[in-house]
Amino acid sequence: MRVVENRHIHALYSLLRLTPADGSKLPEMLPGQFVQVEIPDSSSTFLRRPISINFVDTTDNTLWLLIRNAGKGTARLIESPEGLIINLILPLGNSFSMPEQGQTGRLLLIGGGVGVAPMLQLGKVLKLAGFSPEFLLGARSKTDLLEVDMFEETGVVHISTDDGSFGEKGLVTQHSALADSSGIISKIYCCGPAPMMKAVASIARKRSIDCEVSLENMMACGLGACLCCVENTVKGNVCVCTEGPVFNINQLTWHD
Numbered sequence: 001m002r003v004v005e006n007r008h009i010h011a012l013y014s015l016l017r018l019t020p021a022d023g024s025k026l027p028e029m030l031p032g033q034f035v036q037v038e039i040p041d042s043s044s045t046f047l048r049r050p051i052s053i054n055f056v057d058t059t060d061n062t063l064w065l066l067i068r069n070a071g072k073g074t075a076r077l078i079e080s081p082e083g084l085i086i087n088l089i090l091p092l093g094n095s096f097s098m099p100e101q102g103q104t105g106r107l108l109l110i111g112g113g114v115g116v117a118p119m120l121q122l123g124k125v126l127k128l129a130g131f132s133p134e135f136l137l138g139a140r141s142k143t144d145l146l147e148v149d150m151f152e153e154t155g156v157v158h159i160s161t162d163d164g165s166f167g168e169k170g171l172v173t174q175h176s177a178l179a180d181s182s183g184i185i186s187k188i189y190c191c192g193p194a195p196m197m198k199a200v201a202s203i204a205r206k207r208s209i210d211c212e213v214s215l216e217n218m219m220a221c222g223l224g225a226c227l228c229c230v231e232n233t234v235k236g237n238v239c240v241c242t243e244g245p246v247f248n249i250n251q252l253t254w255h256d
């Protein structure tokens with residue numbers, strides 16, 4: 001795929017917009033799925049890196065990837081010049097499940113850090129299907145908030161920052177949008193650091209709220225061959241790259 005635009009939206013993050021280099025139409029991609037990106041011109045980062053589908057813009061046939069500089073591979077990706085051709089395998093993994101039509105109750109999409117990435121595409125798809133997604137986004141501080149304008153175009157946005165520089169001060173799990181008094185939540189979708197997802201899962205379990213999380217286990221092949229991404233579930237060990245990355249919390253062996 002060809003890099004159409006590389007928007008440096010933060011000191012650590014870039015938003016890459018890519019389109020098929022041969023001009024073909026993007027395949028269908030479901031919210032929660034990911035791509036395996038080959039790091040261009042890098043012999044030291046041999047393995048592809050898994051990156052979530054952030055948004056599929058059907059108006060201009062572009063795939064958006066929100067990339068955080070976490071190490072050698074992603075550092076190289078966020079420097080990609082416009083016009084560069086990048087090799088991707090896509091789409092991979094399963095997807096978030098859609099709520100039943102006519103369901104009542106709030107749909108809360110919770111994202112922390114780079115975990116906000118898959119929530120945008122999920123929110124867009126939910127909105128298109130006639131639902132009203134609500135987002136709860138967590139960041140260290142105001143300057144670390146990502147794509148807030150895109151989320152605001154899609155639904156109600158709640159924000160929490162660790163330092164209180166924007167939205168409510170504290171962790172997403174302390175936000176009033178998640179409190180008992182905030183109205184009945186019928187489903188929670190969550191992606192972010194493991195401690196955050198575990199804390200959200202614990203709240204969901206206690207309040208019997210249906211909850212799906214997207215795991216970001218280390219991956220190598222992304223195709224179910226190397227077993228490097230295994231997660232223990234109630235059905236035994238499974239590969240997150242092929243059986244996930246999205247799991248209902250009832251499938252996981254997370255305990256409070």
Ligand SMILES: Cc1cc2nc3c(=O)[nH]c(=O)nc-3n(C[C@H](O)[C@H](O)[C@H](O)COP(=O)(O)OP(=O)(O)OC[C@H]3O[C@@H](n4cnc5c(N)ncnc54)[C@H](O)[C@@H]3O)c2cc1C
Pocket residue numbers: 034045049050051052053066067068069070071072073074075114117118215216217218219245
């Ligand atoms: C399904 C899935 C979706 C993801 N979506 C995104 C996304 O949308 N945007 C994004 O920026 N990142 C995403 N990640 C994380 C991203 O894949 C890693 O940050 C990346 O592989 C690190 O590669 P690197 O070469 O930059 O760092 P490395 O030099 O390989 O490692 C640097 C540091 O990152 C840690 N790391 C490596 N792999 C992972 C991983 N899978 N998860 C967490 N930490 C890791 C290493 O332990 C090390 O501390 C996703 C991961 C998965 C599994």
Ligand code: FES
Pocket residue numbers: 218219220221222223224225226227228229230239240241242
């Ligand atoms: S990453 Fe190789 S099996 Fe999942």
